[in-house]
Each structure stands twice: as C-alpha cells, then as structure tokens.
Amino acid sequence: MKGQERVVVIGAGAFGTALAAVISLEGRYPVTLIGRDPELMSDLREDRVHDAALPGVPLPDALEFSVEPDAISEASLVLFAMPSQAQADAARHYGPYLARDAVVVICAKGIDKSSGKLLTEVLEAELPHHPIAVLSGPGFAADIARGLPTAMVIAAEDKALSERLANMLSGRTFRLYASTDRIGVQLGGALKNVLAIACGIIEGAGLGDSARAALISRGLAEMSRLVQAMGGRADTVRGLSGLGDLVLTGTSHQSRNLRFGIALGKGEPAETAGGPLVEGFHAASVAARLGEKFSVELPVTEAVAAIIDGKLDIMSAMEQLMTRPIKTE
Ligand SMILES: NC(=O)C1=CN([C@@H]2O[C@H](COP(=O)(O)OP(=O)(O)OC[C@H]3O[C@@H](n4cnc5c(N)ncnc54)[C@H](OP(=O)(O)O)[C@@H]3O)[C@@H](O)[C@H]2O)C=CC1
Numbered sequence: 001m002k003g004q005e006r007v008v009v010i011g012a013g014a015f016g017t018a019l020a021a022v023i024s025l026e027g028r029y030p031v032t033l034i035g036r037d038p039e040l041m042s043d044l045r046e047d048r049v050h051d052a053a054l055p056g057v058p059l060p061d062a063l064e065f066s067v068e069p070d071a072i073s074e075a076s077l078v079l080f081a082m083p084s085q086a087q088a089d090a091a092r093h094y095g096p097y098l099a100r101d102a103v104v105v106i107c108a109k110g111i112d113k114s115s116g117k118l119l120t121e122v123l124e125a126e127l128p129h130h131p132i133a134v135l136s137g138p139g140f141a142a143d144i145a146r147g148l149p150t151a152m153v154i155a156a157e158d159k160a161l162s163e164r165l166a167n168m169l170s171g172r173t174f175r176l177y178a179s180t181d182r183i184g185v186q187l188g189g190a191l192k193n194v195l196a197i198a199c200g201i202i203e204g205a206g207l208g209d210s211a212r213a214a215l216i217s218r219g220l221a222e223m224s225r226l227v228q229a230m231g232g233r234a235d236t237v238r239g240l241s242g243l244g245d246l247v248l249t250g251t252s253h254q255s256r257n258l259r260f261g262i263a264l265g266k267g268e269p270a271e272t273a274g275g276p277l278v279e280g281f282h283a284a285s286v287a288a289r290l291g292e293k294f295s296v297e298l299p300v301t302e303a304v305a306a307i308i309d310g311k312l313d314i315m316s317a318m319e320q321l322m323t324r325p326i327k328t329e
C-alpha cells in the first residue's frame, strides 16, 4: 500500500455499511461503499440513511456510493462484506478490478460450504496476487454504525501488515487489535455462530442459564482444539474472535444466530427458521466435517449440525452431551 490510501467496502448490507460509515467518519481516507442495487445506492447517496439495514443511523457526508466494480481500481484496501457463501463469487466478479497491490479483507464469519475450505484459502485461490486479511470479533453492525465502543481483531499473515491495517481502520469508537493467526480468527468467527445457535436452543427449550454457561466454556474448548489441529493458536479463541464474540452472540437477542437457535429450541423446523444470513446454519455441518477430517472431537458442533439436519432431537442431544465419558478439564 503506497501513496494515498483509499478504502472500498463491497457489500451494502448491515455490516458493510456500518464499516464504511465508521471508517469514513474518521475522515482519514476516502471511503466508497459498493452495492449491487442501483436504486438502493442512489437512495443512500441522496438520503444518507440505510433504512433496511441500519434504520435511523445517519451516514457520513463524505461516504461515497457506487454500483460500478471499477470504483475499486484505486483502492489500497478492499473489504469484502458479503456473507461467507458469496465470498468466492464476489472475488471472481471484483478480482479483475483490484489494483495491483490492493489488500483484501474478509469480513464474513463462516466457512465455504461447497469446498469445506476456510475463506482465506478460497480467496487466495481466486486472488493469488493479493494479501488476504480477516476481520472478526464482537461487534453488531448497528452498534458500530451508531458509534458505540466496539473492539474487533484483524489478522494478516504478515505482522507488519496486520498492525498497519489495525492502525489504519481503528478510530475513536472502533478499535482493532492486530493478529497473525488467520486460522484462529476465522474459526473463532465461524464456530461461535454454531455455538450461539446452541445457546439459543438452550434458551428456546428452557434448559436454563447454567446450561448456557457450561456450553460457552465447553464450546470454547472445542474451538481451541479445532484451531490448534488446523494450525492456528489455541489462545486466539480466548480473545475477541471466539470468546468475545460468543459471549456477545450467545447472550444478545440482536444476534440472528441466537434467535435462530431459540426458534429451533421452541420446535420450529430449521428450514423455516434459518436463512442465508444465519451463518451458523451453514457452518455447523461443514465444521463438524472439519472435526472428522482433523480427528478433533466437537460434540456441541456435531449436535447442532445433527439438530439442523433433523437427525437428532434436542432432548436426545442434551442426553448425549451430558452422558459422554467423564473427562479432566
Ligand atoms: N450484521 C452484523 O452485525 C455483522 C455481520 N457480520 C458478518 O458480515 C457478513 C454479512 O452480514 P450482513 O452485512 O449482516 O448481511 P446483509 O444481508 O445485511 O448484507 C449482505 C450484503 O452482501 C451483499 N452480497 C451478497 N452476495 C454478494 C455478492 N456475490 N457480491 C457482492 N455483494 C453481495 C448483499 O447484496 P444484495 O442486497 O445485493 O444481495 C448485501 O448487501 C456475514 O458473514 C456476517 O456474519 C459480522 C459482524 C457483524
């Protein structure tokens, strides 16, 4: 990244708009938000509010909007803020417009379902000449956009790059920590969604707050095992991406994953309660398969995947989890 920095955020949904707004508000770099719907982008330019995604939140005057992919050609930093299952398509579509030394940041929390690969692997295959970083951690789009204090983590393989990105994107209300553990940061973001669904199931089925606390700590142990087996650092998930985000989305009704779990816990079928934006709905089965591939026990993740697939009912899942062989902690 040389010369004048320019930031582009692709994906004019809740998270993309919130990120573009909070970065633009600092006034340090020109920021453009790219969406696909010309009418929406024109309304955003005109009204400076995203009624569907962030109702009532004013967007900064300096924020630019575009539907043109070539708006990214001047950007030194490009944030991919579309859902996990759309990241590969987006890379194929926007890749040809990237500037030669542009850095790409994955802002989704999931695993690619069709390949079973981490999103960094998917984007590296599509965009082999660009460094790929990952942004994750606890932060609801609405909180970020409203200027409430939020801390997240940004991971890049290169330490200097991760620190540069954290400095570049942090501001008065949005604070980023730097990491070099892209595997831990991504898996923390993807697996916490599955565990937030489990917290929701517990709530919806009336199984009590003690069960939720047990699930959060045993879920964390599960995340650490998979991260380590896949080459990441176990302690990463005890930070913002992992524990931090699990505490947020496992307890706040703002979370779509928690709300989906509550609906399951109340007996709604997964097909009607789920949707493209419940990332854990997609990640559960693929994470369970990763557990098998890397010979790691993921009992909670496996139970959530089986409940979603209609292979296990909630009370049987609970019995299975409670009667596993006794272990040391
Ligand atoms: N909402 C939140 O609080 C947070 C969300 N995240 C993560 O951010 C990701 C996005 O979530 P969120 O913003 O809430 O979802 P939204 O549905 O609000 O936004 C998704 C956006 O992605 C766009 N999109 C979908 N497919 C493509 C594609 N192939 N190319 C370009 N754009 C595409 C959609 O555009 P269109 O409308 O044209 O389909 C839409 O604008 C998820 O992985 C989520 O886990 C992370 C932290 C917080």
Ligand SMILES: O=C(CO)COP(=O)(O)O
Residues within 6 Å of the ligand: 109, 137, 138, 139, 140, 141, 196, 245, 248, 249, 254, 255, 256, 257, 258, 277, 278, 279
């Ligand atoms: O990841 C999030 C906040 O950190 C958003 O969670 P949900 O996708 O469950 O709403």
